[in-house]
Amino acid sequence: MTTRPATRPARERLLTAAGELFYESGIAATGVDAVLQRAGVSPATMYAHFAGKDGLVAAYLEERHQLWRATWDDVLAELDDQVDRLLSLFDAVNRYRQREGNRRGCAFLAAATELPADHPAQPWLQADSLLLTARLRELAVAAGVDDPDEAAATLLLCYDGALARSAREWTTPDLAAGDPVRRARDLAAAWLAARGHVPGT
Known part of the structure; x- marks a missing residue:
């Protein structure tokens, strides 16, 4: 290189x-x-x-977190329907990929498996988790979901699964069967529809 x-x-x-x-x-x-x-x-x-490699790792995750948050903010600014806004997590992932060209999975999930608990980058791993859980819960409340905590946890599970699947398909392309993020969004939308919350209605 x-x-x-x-x-x-x-x-x-x-x-x-x-x-x-x-x-x-x-x-x-x-x-x-x-x-x-x-x-x-x-x-x-x-x-x-x-301050050495650890400081560089922390700055890398900080920058990535800020870019990801800004991308999600941009997607939310374009949406009015509350259920679409709740599902915007998956649309934001696709927007982020288009901007940054990343398709190997989640950098934060990967970093969480590598970094020790006292690493200076840990606050940014925590910030990513807090953004996901708090914002999803807030959006679930706005969408009128009966149990916002369950909704946030379910959508986050779909999100984490989609990104983990993306990483697996990157290393084993013959396993690919469509975009995992799109499939995860469809699953999340179906879960919400089963509870009476249909996007765009």
């Missing part, structure tokens, strides 16, 4: 390179040297911006 031309600030190049490599290969399997080479910066430059 060739290094990136120094046309952008070093911190931005480091985050871009780290994001690509951590997502493609995993956090533990990605060494600092690989990030430096791809970003085209020196070790001294990296340490001027981040």
Whole structure:
């Protein structure tokens, strides 16, 4: 992999390179040297911006969380129907993929399996979980679902399952049978319809 031309600030190049490599290969399997080479910066430059690899991992997840939240915000801003808004989680995933080109599953789920409990990136894993559970519950209340906690938990289960399936299909393409995120949305919509909540009505 060739290094990136120094046309952008070093911190931005480091985050871009780290994001690509951590997502493609995993956090533990990605060494600092690989990030430096791809970003085209020196070790001294990296340490001027981040407190080592752990700090870079935390910044990577922070940036990803902010991009994901903004994408979901954009999708919600386009919707009026409350049930469609509750299902917007899945539409936001597809929008995020279109913008970022990521189809290997959830970076936060992957990071959660790699990072120890005291890692400085843990607050961003927690922020991702809190955003999902709190927002889904809020949207379920607005949609008039009888048990908002159950609805949030069910949709989150569909979401996690879809992203885990995406990761599996990435490594074993012959298992692919349609888009897991679309199928998860359909399942969530059917679950809501069985309780009298139909999108667009």
